[in-house]
Amino acid sequence: MAQIGTAERAGESGASPRRIPPRVETLLIVDDHPLMCDALALTLKMAFGLKRTRSARSLAGAVEQIRSEGAPGAVILDLNLPDSGGAQGIVTLRRLLPDVPITMISAEMDAEKIGAALDAGAQGFVSKSLARDALIDAFERIWAGEIVVPEDYDPRARPASDGREELMRRCATLTPQQMRILRLICLGKANKEISYELGIAEATVKTHVTAIMAKLDARRRTQAVLLANTARLFETP
Structure with a gap:
């Protein structure tokens, strides 16, 4: 399990886009904060040369969009949405998108919430407070197939799993x-x-x-x- 550490500079003006698998050419961002959606979309589109970014403000909106417009190549999901919280969003979207990398993003870095997201099928858990280059580096690794979590995440800090x-x-x-x-x-x-x-x-x-x-x-x-x-x-x- 990879940890998010210091990242290389990437996506700067004139720099070549980072390499990502061809299937991750479209991105769905599910977050009820429009500015966060716009900032993520702009940053990642420039860094990776994404063909298209889509957004939804709720879990229900994401489900409806997936059904009407088809599966995206990757999903970024906010931990807390108006109609869902915790691992619910991962569980719901994983059923619709069994092979699509879903990354949870949040300002909360609680070990139990990170662990629950991973148990539900998240490919990674990323902090909203990451610097731009570290954010880009994290998604590059996630979309390459790694499971990426915050560098200070300690799974031993979680209570016993109890199944x-x-x-x-x-x-x-x-x-x-x-x-x-x-x-x-x-x-x-x-x-x-x-x-x-x-x-x-x-x-x-x-x-x-x-x-x-x-x-x-x-x-x-x-x-x-x-x-x-x-x-x-x-x-x-």
């Missing part, structure tokens, strides 16, 4: 709609309330809840909530 890796694999089998329903269950919503909020029949909610319980190997809703909390799926800032 979290297997749990994350089970969570990854949930569909985006099932993830939305599980999130509402974690907020204490009853089936009738979930039906109203999502605009679907209550019978459909019950069918999804049954599937969620089976996929998570949970017997009760309270157990499903406990498992979601253990996986840190729905953390908020």
